[in-house]
Structure formats: C-alpha cells, structure tokens
Amino acid sequence: MTGFLEGFALVMQADVLITMLISAIFGLFVGMVPGLSATMAVALLVPVAFTLSPVAALATIITCSAMAMFAGDIPAAFLRIPGTPASAAYTYDMNDLVRAGRLGDALGMSLVGSAMGGVFGAIILMFGAPLLADFAINFSSYEYFWLALLGLSCATLVAGDDALKGWASLTIGLFLSVVGLDFVTGIQRYTFGITNLQAGIGFISVMIGAFALSELFRKAAAFEGETNGPGLAISGRPLPTLRSLWEQRNHIGRGGLIGTLVGALPGAGADIAAWVTYAVSKRFARKPELFGHGSVEGVAGAATANNAALSGSYVPTLVFGIPGDSITAIVVGVLILKGIQPGPLVFVNSADMVNAIYIIFLLANILLVPLGVAAVYLGRTAISIRDAILYPVILLLCLYGAYAVSNNTFELWIVLAIGVLVWIMQENNYPAAPLILGLVLGQVVEQNFMSSLIKSDGNVINFFNRPIAGVLGVLTLIVWFSPIIMGILRRADTAPESTNKT
Amino acid sequence: MRLPDFWTGLAFTALGIAIAVYAQGFHVPAGAASPRLLPTIVGGFMAMFGGLITFRGWRGAGNVELPGWLSSRRQIALIVFLPLAVVAYGLLALRFGSIPVATVIVFLHSVIYGLRPIYALILGLFIGLVVTYLFIHVLGIPLPAGPIEELLS
Amino acid sequence: MMLTKLTTTAAILAISAGAALAEYPEKPITLIVPWAAGGGTDAVARVLAGGLEKELGVSVNVVNKQGGGSVIGHSEMLTTNPDGYTLGFGTAELATFYWAGQADAKASDYTPIALVNFDSGAFHVSASSEYGDVKAALEAIKSQPAGTFKVTGTGTGAAYHLAFAGFLKANGLDPLAVTLVPSQGAAPGFQELAAGGVDFVLSSLPEGTAMMQANKSKPLAVFSDARIGAFPDVPTSEEATGVAFTGGTWRGVVGPQGLEPEVVKTLETAVLKVANSDEFQTFMEEKGFGVRVLDAQGFGDFLAEQHAQVGIIMNDLGIAQRKE
Numbered sequence: 001m002t003g004f005l006e007g008f009a010l011v012m013q014a015d016v017l018i019t020m021l022i023s024a025i026f027g028l029f030v031g032m033v034p035g036l037s038a039t040m041a042v043a044l045l046v047p048v049a050f051t052l053s054p055v056a057a058l059a060t061i062i063t064c065s066a067m068a069m070f071a072g073d074i075p076a077a078f079l080r081i082p083g084t085p086a087s088a089a090y091t092y093d094m095n096d097l098v099r100a101g102r103l104g105d106a107l108g109m110s111l112v113g114s115a116m117g118g119v120f121g122a123i124i125l126m127f128g129a130p131l132l133a134d135f136a137i138n139f140s141s142y143e144y145f146w147l148a149l150l151g152l153s154c155a156t157l158v159a160g161d162d163a164l165k166g167w168a169s170l171t172i173g174l175f176l177s178v179v180g181l182d183f184v185t186g187i188q189r190y191t192f193g194i195t196n197l198q199a200g201i202g203f204i205s206v207m208i209g210a211f212a213l214s215e216l217f218r219k220a221a222a223f224e225g226e227t228n229g230p231g232l233a234i235s236g237r238p239l240p241t242l243r244s245l246w247e248q249r250n251h252i253g254r255g256g257l258i259g260t261l262v263g264a265l266p267g268a269g270a271d272i273a274a275w276v277t278y279a280v281s282k283r284f285a286r287k288p289e290l291f292g293h294g295s296v297e298g299v300a301g302a303a304t305a306n307n308a309a310l311s312g313s314y315v316p317t318l319v320f321g322i323p324g325d326s327i328t329a330i331v332v333g334v335l336i337l338k339g340i341q342p343g344p345l346v347f348v349n350s351a352d353m354v355n356a357i358y359i360i361f362l363l364a365n366i367l368l369v370p371l372g373v374a375a376v377y378l379g380r381t382a383i384s385i386r387d388a389i390l391y392p393v394i395l396l397l398c399l400y401g402a403y404a405v406s407n408n409t410f411e412l413w414i415v416l417a418i419g420v421l422v423w424i425m426q427e428n429n430y431p432a433a434p435l436i437l438g439l440v441l442g443q444v445v446e447q448n449f450m451s452s453l454i455k456s457d458g459n460v461i462n463f464f465n466r467p468i469a470g471v472l473g474v475l476t477l478i479v480w481f482s483p484i485i486m487g488i489l490r491r492a493d494t495a496p497e498s499t500n501k502t
Numbered sequence: 503m504r505l506p507d508f509w510t511g512l513a514f515t516a517l518g519i520a521i522a523v524y525a526q527g528f529h530v531p532a533g534a535a536s537p538r539l540l541p542t543i544v545g546g547f548m549a550m551f552g553g554l555i556t557f558r559g560w561r562g563a564g565n566v567e568l569p570g571w572l573s574s575r576r577q578i579a580l581i582v583f584l585p586l587a588v589v590a591y592g593l594l595a596l597r598f599g600s601i602p603v604a605t606v607i608v609f610l611h612s613v614i615y616g617l618r619p620i621y622a623l624i625l626g627l628f629i630g631l632v633v634t635y636l637f638i639h640v641l642g643i644p645l646p647a648g649p650i651e652e653l654l655s
Numbered sequence: 656m657m658l659t660k661l662t663t664t665a666a667i668l669a670i671s672a673g674a675a676l677a678e679y680p681e682k683p684i685t686l687i688v689p690w691a692a693g694g695g696t697d698a699v700a701r702v703l704a705g706g707l708e709k710e711l712g713v714s715v716n717v718v719n720k721q722g723g724g725s726v727i728g729h730s731e732m733l734t735t736n737p738d739g740y741t742l743g744f745g746t747a748e749l750a751t752f753y754w755a756g757q758a759d760a761k762a763s764d765y766t767p768i769a770l771v772n773f774d775s776g777a778f779h780v781s782a783s784s785e786y787g788d789v790k791a792a793l794e795a796i797k798s799q800p801a802g803t804f805k806v807t808g809t810g811t812g813a814a815y816h817l818a819f820a821g822f823l824k825a826n827g828l829d830p831l832a833v834t835l836v837p838s839q840g841a842a843p844g845f846q847e848l849a850a851g852g853v854d855f856v857l858s859s860l861p862e863g864t865a866m867m868q869a870n871k872s873k874p875l876a877v878f879s880d881a882r883i884g885a886f887p888d889v890p891t892s893e894e895a896t897g898v899a900f901t902g903g904t905w906r907g908v909v910g911p912q913g914l915e916p917e918v919v920k921t922l923e924t925a926v927l928k929v930a931n932s933d934e935f936q937t938f939m940e941e942k943g944f945g946v947r948v949l950d951a952q953g954f955g956d957f958l959a960e961q962h963a964q965v966g967i968i969m970n971d972l973g974i975a976q977r978k979e
Contacts, residue, residue, distance in 0.1 A: 030641070036641075042693075043691070043692040043693055043719075044641050044642055044643065044692075046692050046693050046697070047642060047701065047717075050701065137846055137849050137850060137871075138849075138850050139846075139850060140846075140847055140850035140851065140852040141836075141847070141852060142852075164551055164554055164555055164558070165555065167547070167551045168511075168514050168548065168551040168552060168555060171514075171518065171544050171547050171548035171551060172548070174540070174544045175521055175541070175544050175545070175548065178540055178541050178544065180723065181723050181724055181726070181757070182537045183724075183810060183811075183837055183839070184535050184537070184811065184837050185530075185531050185535060185537045185811060185974075186531075186724075186755055186810070186811040186812045186974055187528060187529050187531070187537050188756070188757070189525075189528060189537060189541065190521075190524065190541075195723070195726065195727060195730050195757075195758065196722075196723075196727060198722070198723030198724070198726050198727065198757060199721075199722025199723035199726075199727050200722070200723070202722075213584065213588075216584055217581060217584060220571075220577060220580035220581045220583075220584065221569065221570070221571040221577055221580075221581060222571075223574075223576065223577055223580055223615070266842070266843065266846055316846075319869070320842075320845070320846070320849075320865055320866065320869060320871075321842065321864070321865030321866070322842040322843070322845065322846050322865075323842060329693065329694075330692070330693030332842070333693045333694060333695065333697075333698060334693070336942060336943075337698055337942060339941060341864050341865060341868070342865055343864060343865030343866070343868040343869055344865075344868055344869040344870075345868045387615055388612045388615035388616055388617040388622075389612060389617070389625060391611065391615065392607070392608040392611035392612045392615070392625070392626075392629070393608070393629055393633070395584070395587060395607070395608075395611060396604055396607065396608055396629060396630075396633060397633070399587070399588065399591045399604075399607075400600075400633070400634075400637050400643070400645060403591075403595075403643075403645060403646070404637070404641075404643040404645075406719075406720060406721055406722050406727070407643070407644055407718050407719060407720050408720060408722075408727065409591075409592045409593075409595065409596060409646070412588050412589075412591060412592035413592060415588060416585055416588040416589070416592075419584075419585075419588075420585065424505075427504055427569070428504060428505055428507070428510050430510070442540075442544075445540075446540045447837075449540075450535040451836050451837065451838075453535055454535055454805070454834060454835075454836050455805055455836050455852050455853065457802060529976075531973055531974060644685070644716060644718045652682070
C-alpha cells in the first residue's frame with residue numbers, strides 16, 4: 001500500500017500530468033491519421049521521452065498509445081479507413097453503424113469499450129503480472145506456431161459472403177509475408193534484385209494501400225458531383241446508452257480477457273488481439289450474420305480487446321524485460337535508458353515506479369473518455385467538409401504516412417500496388433480482411449514452424465508432446481478440419497443444391 | 503472494374519503457379535528448414551482456389567461488365583489521378599521537397615473534384631505548408647526536404 | 656545584438672567567397688540509423704548526435720531507415736551524396752552483406768570516420784543447466800553428434816552468431832557443431848531458453864540482466880579480452896577455456912564513398928571528442944554498452960579486418976553466397 005501511495009505521489013506531479021495531457025492530444029491526432037499507428041506515435045515520442053523524467057516518459061508513452069489505439073476507430077467509423085491497424089478488424093461494422101445513425105453504438109461503444117479494456121488489462125497487470133508472466137514465458141515456438149495457425153482460421157470468419165474468394169485473398173496475404181529476406185535462412189525471396197524489397201512488404205504500407213487508397217479509388221468511382229461530405233447524415237449521441245452497454249457486457253468482458261492474454265504473449269499485440277476477439281465474438285454472437293455489416297457485438301469485443309492488449313503487453317515487459325508487442329519493445333529501451341532494468345527485481349527495486357505505471361494506466365484510460373468524445377466531435381466536423389477538400393487532404397496524409405513508415409519513398413510503391421490490387425479485388429467481391437490477416441500471421445507461422453523444425457531436428461512429434469502445444473495443436477486441427485467434416489456430413493444429409501457455396 | 507469470376511480465378515491460378523515454380527529456385531542451406539516450403543504451399547493453394555473460382559464461374563466467362571465510371575470524364579480523371587499523385591510524390595519529393603509537390607497534388611486533386619481553381623490554389627498552399635510543417639516539426643518525421651523546407655527550418 | 660548578427664553575416668559571406676570547404680558544416684547533418692527508433696543502436700546514435708551538435712554547431716538529425724536486417728539503411732549511407740551532410744551510423748552487420756549476397760559493397764568501401772562502441776558477445780545457459788562452466792559445455796558439445804545442441808538469441812549471420820562460430824572454431828570445434836535457432840534479438844532468445852527450447856543463448860551481458868535477476872539464466876563466459884565492469888564474476892574466454900577470443904557487435908560513424916578528406920577530418924575530430932567525453936562514457940557504461948574508440952585510420956583497418964574475418968566464418972557456416 002505504501003508503494004501504491006508512493007507511486008501516486010510520483011504521478012501527481014505537475015510535469016507528469018501536463019505531459020500526459022499533451023501526449024494524449026498528440027496520440028489522438030496521430031491515431032486519427034490513416035497510416036500512423038499507435039506504435040509509430042510512440043516511436044515519434046522517443047526523442048522527447050529521452051529528455052523527460054522516468055515517470056513522465058512512461059506517462060507519455062502509455063497515454064499516447066492508449067489514445068492512438070482508440071483514435072484509429074474514428075476515421076474507420078466515418079470514412080471506412082482505419083487510422084491504425086488494430087481498428088481494421090471492425091472498420092466496416094463501425095461505418096455501417098454510423099451510416100445507420102447509430103454513432104453511440106459504433107464510436108461510443110468502442111470508446112467506452114476501449115477505456116474499460118484498458119482498465120481491465122491494468123487491473124490484471126496489477127494483480128496477476130507475475131503469475132501470467134510465468135504462464136506466457138512457457139510459450140515456445142511450438143505454441144506460437146499453433147496459435148498463429150489458429151489465428152489464420154479466423155480468415156473464414158472475416159471472409160464475408162464468398163468463402164472461396166476469402167481463401168484466395170488469404171493466400172495473397174501469405175505470399176506477401178514471404179517476400180524479402182527470409183529470417184530463418186537469411187536468403188532473399190521474390191526480391192528480384194531490389195534492395196528495398198529485402199525489408200519485405202511492410203504491414204502499415206499494405207494497410208494504407210488496402211484500406212485508404214483503395215477506398216479513395218472506390219469514392220472516386222462513385223463520385224456523382226457536388227456532395228457534402230461522404231453523404232453521411234451523422235446523428236446520435238457520441239456515447240452508447242446504458243442499456244446497449246449492458247447488452248454488450250459479455251463481449252466487453254471477453255474482449256478484455258482475450259485482449260490482455262494475447263497482449264501478454266510476447267510478440268502478439270493489439271492487432272492480433274482485435275482480430276482474434278472479433279472472430280471469437282462472432283462465434284458467441286446472438287446475430288453473427290451482422291458481422292461485417294454493422295455488428296455492435298463485433299465492435300464492442302474487438303475495440304475492448306485492442307486497448308486491453310496494450311496493458312497486457314506490459315506483463316512480460318516488466319517481469320522479464322521481454323516486450324509483449326512493438327510498443328513495449330520501445331518501452332524496454334526507454335526504461336533501460338532511464339536506468340530502470342525491467343525484470344523481477346523491478347518490483348522490489350522500483351516498486352514506486354511499477355505502481356506509478358499502474359496509476360498512469362488507470363488515469364490514461366479515464367482521461368480517454370472525455371478526450372475521446374471531443375475527438376469524435378472533431379472528426380464529425382472534419383468529415384462534414386466537402387469531398388473536394390476532404391479527399392485531397394486524406395490522400396496527402398496517406399502519402400506522408402507511408403513515407404514515415406521507414407523514411408523511404410519505396411513504401412509509396414507498395415501503397416500504390418496494394419491499393420490498385422485491393423480495389424480491383426473488392427470490385428470483384430474478394431474481401432481485403434483475409435489478406436491483412438495472412439500478412440500479419442504469415443511470418444509468425446513460418447518462422448515458428450521453421451524454428452521448431454530446427455529445434456526438433458525435423459521431428460514433427462515435438463509439435464504435440466509439450467502440454468500447452470499439444471492442447472493448442474489438437475484444438476487447431478479440430479478448428480481447421482471441422483468445417484470439412486461437417487460439410488461432408490451435411491452433404492450426405494441434404495440434397496446437393498448448394499454446390500457453388502463451399 | 504468488374505470482371506467475370508472466370509478471369510479473376512484464372513489470374514489467381516496463374517499467379518499461384520508462378521509463385522510455386524519460382525520458389526523451387528531458392529537456395530536451400532543445410533538443416534531442417536527449407537525456405538521453399540511455405541511459398542510452395544501458398545502458391546499451390548492460391549492456384550487451387552483460383553482454379554475452383556474459375557471452374558465455378560465457367561458459364562459467365564463472357565459477361566464482361568464495363569464499370570460505370572468509364573462514362574464520366576470526371577470520375578475517370580479522379581481515378582487516374584490517384585496513382586499519378588503517388589508516383590509524382592515518390593519521384594519528385596526527394597528532389598524538390600515535400601511542400602511544393604504536396605501543394606501541386608492537393609491543388610490538382612481538388613480542381614478535378616470541382617473546386618474553383620482559386621480556392622484550390624489557396625487550399626493547396628495552405629495544406630501543403632501546414633501539414634508538411636506539422637509532420638516535420640511537430641511529429642518529427644523527416645519528410646523529403648527541398649529548398650523551401652530549408653528556409654523554414 | 657544587431658551588430659553581432661551583422662558581423663557574423665559579413666564573416667559568413669567573406670568565408671563563403673573564399674574556400675568552399677573551410678566553413679563545413681554550415682547546415683544540418685543527417686545521421687542515418689539503419690535500425691528502428693527505440694532500439695539500442697538508436698539510443699547510442701541519439702546521444703552521439705546530441706554531442707556532435709555541440710561540437711559542430713549545426714543540428715544533427717537522426718533518421719531511422721530500418722528494414723531487411725539493416726541492409727537498407729546501410730546501402731543508403733553508402734550511396735548518398737558525399738557532401739558530408741548525410742552520414743551513417745554503421746553496425747556490425749555492415750560487414751556481412753557482401754558475403755550474404757545482400758549487397759555488392761564491401762565493408763572497406765565505406766569511408767571510416769570513427770568507431771565508438773564494441774559489445775562483446777556472451778554465452779548464457781539456463782539457470783537449471785548442468786554446465787557450470789564453458790569447458791564442461793564445450794566437452795558436451797564435442798561428445799555429441801553435431802546439431803544435438805541448439806543456440807539462439809541472434810539471427811542467421813548476425814554478429815553474435817558469427818562470434819559464436821568463431822569461438823567454437825578457436826576452441827577446435829566445428830563451427831556447425833551447434834545449430835542456430837534464429838531469433839529476433841536477445842529477448843525472444845531468452846524466452847526460448849526459459850521455455851526449454853534451446854541449450855544456449857548468445858547476447859551481450861547487459862541484455863541478459865533481467866533473466867539473470869529472474870534466476871532463469873546464467874552467463875558462462877564473455878568473448879572479450881578483459882572482464883566487463885558491471886559483471887566482474889563472468890570470466891573471459893581466455894580465463895574460461897585457455898583460448899583467447901574476442902567477438903561481438905560494434906557501432907561507428909561511416910560516410911559514403913568520396914567524402915572530402917577535410918570533411919572526414921572535421922567529423923573525425925568531433926566524433927572522437929564526443930566519444931571520449933565523460934558524458935558519453937557515463938551514458939555508455941550506465942546503459943551497458945562497451946566503449947571502444949578508434950580513429951578513422953584505425954576504424955578503416957578494423958573494417959578491412961572485419962571484412963576478411965566475416966568472409967571466412969560465413970563460408971565455414973555455409974551461409975555465404977560468395978567465396979571471395
């Protein structure tokens with residue numbers, strides 16, 4: 001308790017609170033710009049964090065990432081362009097809800113869910129960090145391989161109406177993930193002598209292409225002349241009603257739990273947490289048919305999960321110095337620079353600091369609600385601007401955002417190629433979501449599979465003979481093969497009418 | 503651009519086969535891991551799904567439907583402008599800096615959208631300056647700089 | 656005030672009319688860092704850049720150009736305009752690209768300015784490991800067929816991988832006797848060690864601090880000439896096995912080909928001054944980075960030596976794409 005009070009005293013300093021507020025606004029702004037992710041918001045803060053006191057530096061990073069994570073939902077809801085990759089899973093749901101005049105159920109739900117997810121994750125971090133970390137550290141490449149393969153099965157759930165085209169889209173994403181330098185063997189694949197391609201196809205650039213540029217194409221093709229804004233009459237309060245919040249309690253709770261757990265796994269962050277929760281929510285949903293066309297259930301779960309994952313990712317970071325995601329990878333660097341060595345001793349040596357982190361998390365997520373509402377109003381004003389002004393500005397933000405990924409104009413070529421490809425694919429009813437999923441998980445699947453094979457000298461039995469790996473492996477195989485088995489069983493029962501739907 | 507499933511499926515099949523065939527040329531170092539494995543599997547599946555889509559769309563092969571936007575000059579211009587703008591920024595920004603290139607891109611884009619040229623010019627100058635300045639000096643992103651950026655720094 | 660400004664302006668005009676190079680530097684310098692913001696290399700580069708700003712009187716901006724295992728940033732710092740306003744912060748990987756077939760430039764093609772850091776690799780085992788010292792571990796490796804033991808903590812062909820292979824070779828073992836399970840840096844490597852997937856981890860000693868404290872790992876030896884200050888209990892390679900061996904990763908300031916000698920001289924002086932300053936030394940020590948300072952001449956010899964050594968060891972490992 002004294003530690004808690006000491007931590008409280010550390011946070012309640014004028015400089016800490018002021019940097020929190022400034023970084024909150026910074027995070028909201030960066031998150032709203034398509035292509036600038038929460039990770040990039042934090043990376044941009046690194047030079048500033050160098051000059052701050054340790055608590056202020058941590059406060060900046062935590063606040064900024066929580067804000068950016070939510071802010072990514074705002075352009076997703078209004079423009080169908082996710083501001084950060086973690087919003088991609090439920091972008092279309094939010095946009096359809098906003099179009100239906102249910103702002104509170106879309107952005108309001110994601111705002112409240114985000115704040116609750118962040119608090120939920122922080123509470124787990126406070127009380128369960130050592131326990132959870134001991135569990136997560138037992139994950140070796142075998143477990144990660146199964147987990148990633150399980151994640152890929154989500155492709156069927158986010159595929160949309162035409163499963164076959166969803167699978168085809170997934171293979172494109174998987175192919176993009178193998179381009180570049182193969183991490184395991186160090187050889188180049190599909191680089192055709194282009195040095196820049198050795199870095200592989202960047203996830204953020206693909207996101208900008210697949211969601212932002214392709215959306216601009218779509219808008220251009222549908223442009224009918226003078227319209228005001230994207231033809232949205234936005235109405236409704238920016239917060240959900242208590243009743244609809246209560247209806248979503250299970251999805252929010254599940255999102256918080258899955259988000260924290262996925263976040264706690266080293267290497268899996270908010271993006272994967274949102275996708276997994278979206279897919280799981282669909283399984284448990286009362287109206288699964290609405291997913292992808294304006295499902296409140298999908299928004300509630302996944303929006304909660306991505307903020308919960310932020311908190312969860314601090315579990316292995318603090319306990320073992322092993323970053324839980326790309327943001328905490330930066331946090332580890334900043335902590336060490338500030339003379340704090342993450343590890344089990346941090347709870348003894350810097351107990352006040354650890355408590356300060358908890359308090360910052362709680363404070364940041366509470367701060368998220370009023371600032372988030374303000375940002376929603378701002379976003380609403382921004383999109384009531386006429387097309388002739390709005391879209392040129394968005395295009396410019398996409399160009400700058402793409403360049404900023406690696407300070408390299410090469411990212412622009414990726415954006416262009418993917419933008420055109422996805423636009424054509426979507427015109428022909430091929431969904432984009434599986435492509436993103438394939439790209440995110442492709443490397444995880446392959447690297448862990450290869451590492452596992454190397455470790456076991458090519459012996460496949462090792463994929464099953466560790467307790468967690470065995471359970472995950474069997475579960476994955478069931479998930480993958482159950483549709484086929486069910487399909488065969490059903491086909492035997494019914495007349496073969498639906499031959500063109502697999 | 504709406505194409506019959508027959509043709510999009512065929513494109514996936516061709517790409518998948520190309521990916522799988524190309525993968526066979528990768529150098530395999532000693533050890534258990536082969537860099538050919540995943541690309542071969544992915545290419546194979548892509549070809550298979552493409553093949554199934556082609557097969558399913560067998561009958562509609564001839565139904566090429568011209569997209570509606572081909573009938574509107576403004577829509578064509580808007581669509582053609584997007585890739586041109588990306589290419590222009592990618593090629594020219596390193597030489598001339600971000601501000602002038604951004605100004606021209608925003609100006610032309612909003613003119614094509616039907617904004618009056620004088621307003622478009624003001625918009626282009628304003629956005630080109632303010633957004634670029636924010637990115638470079640507030641966000642600290644080192645966007646390509648030219649003579650104008652150097653004057654401002 | 657006004658007067659000072661006028662005189663400065665006049666002075667600048669007078670100089671610029673004369674020798675064009677005498678006034679270098681006169682505008683901001685860009686320092687390309689081939690790794691992402693927030694990492695170790697980035698941190699060292701930013702502190703160095705801060706010191707250089709004071710020495711040179713112009714701002715020195717760090718620009719991260721990550722990707723492709725740092726090949727992209729390294730390629731760019733070699734091919735950039737050699738006007739002295741774009742420099743690079745090269746790391747050990749620079750010497751591997753030629754051999755791995757990732758680039759056509761050799762380490763010796765870069766213009767050396769100064770080396771500022773060298774981190775010795777260390778050999779860690781799980782805390783529950785049966786090996787109390789390196790000798791026992793090496794005996795065990797020798798007695799089992801090649802590939803029985805697995806090591807991680809680094810990528811294929813990365814600095815610590817090559818250092819470890821060199822260490823095995825120096826001790827009379829086949830460099831391929833222990834199989835590398837590639838990992839993206841030390842942290843995931845230690846996780847594999849804790850999860851029981853591998854036998855050894857390679858990293859610098861400071862990178863292992865958290866896991867040592869958690870009692871999940873213990874270091875057996877460090878590949879350096881002398882013990883590391885913060886870790887007085889960890890023996891050097893020579894103390895542990897009787898065979899002296901140094902190996903690890905390094906960082907230094909390099910420039911593109913064709914830099915003017917005067918520019919190199921100015922930069923070298925500035926970098927050396929910063930690297931030898933108390934401020935920089937304290938920073939490096941506190942954050943667990945090793946300091947090794949070499950001037951342009953010494954760094955150039957070092958790069959040539961690295962090029963040759965890396966070529967031999969990568970060919971031994973069968974990961975080189977060319978013989979010479």
